Amino acid sequence: MLNEFKAFIAKGNVMDMAVGIIVGAAFTAIVSSMVADLINPIIGLFTGGVDFTNNYAVLSGDVPTGASLEAAREAGASVFAYGSFLMAVINFLIIAFVVFMLVRTVNRIKSAAEKPAEVAPDVPAGPSELDVLLEIRDQLAKR
Numbered sequence: 001m002l003n004e005f006k007a008f009i010a011k012g013n014v015m016d017m018a019v020g021i022i023v024g025a026a027f028t029a030i031v032s033s034m035v036a037d038l039i040n041p042i043i044g045l046f047t048g049g050v051d052f053t054n055n056y057a058v059l060s061g062d063v064p065t066g067a068s069l070e071a072a073r074e075a076g077a078s079v080f081a082y083g084s085f086l087m088a089v090i091n092f093l094i095i096a097f098v099v100f101m102l103v104r105t106v107n108r109i110k111s112a113a114e115k116p117a118e119v120a121p122d123v124p125a126g127p128s129e130l131d132v133l134l135e136i137r138d139q140l141a142k143r
Helices: 002-010 012-046 069-074 083-115 129-142
Strands: 057-060 078-080
Touching: 002 012, 012 083, 069 078
Parallel strands: none
Antiparallel strands: 057 078
């Protein structure tokens, strides 16, 4: 069993997957920063300065008015953090769009790099029906 595990780990696909996960984690950090530091302020500008990440509704417990989401959670209140959820959805949409654009670009590059199939030169398929009929006519005329 140990040898099978070593063979599994040594395969290239496992290493490719590990690299993909590591790069994906770093990419997620970049997108999270982009949403928090760039997109969220722009959305807040259009919504009158509202920061969605701290939007929540208190379901139970006592929370001072205007307290941040983190303060409400530290106070032990049960909160419905719809702002955090909205930002998670925005993160997902941005990541999905960027991955889509990346895959689309890679596919275009791959298709451009592939050599087009060589086109066989047009070879006449033989005499046409008219040519055959004319030849028969000419042969009959010679008799």
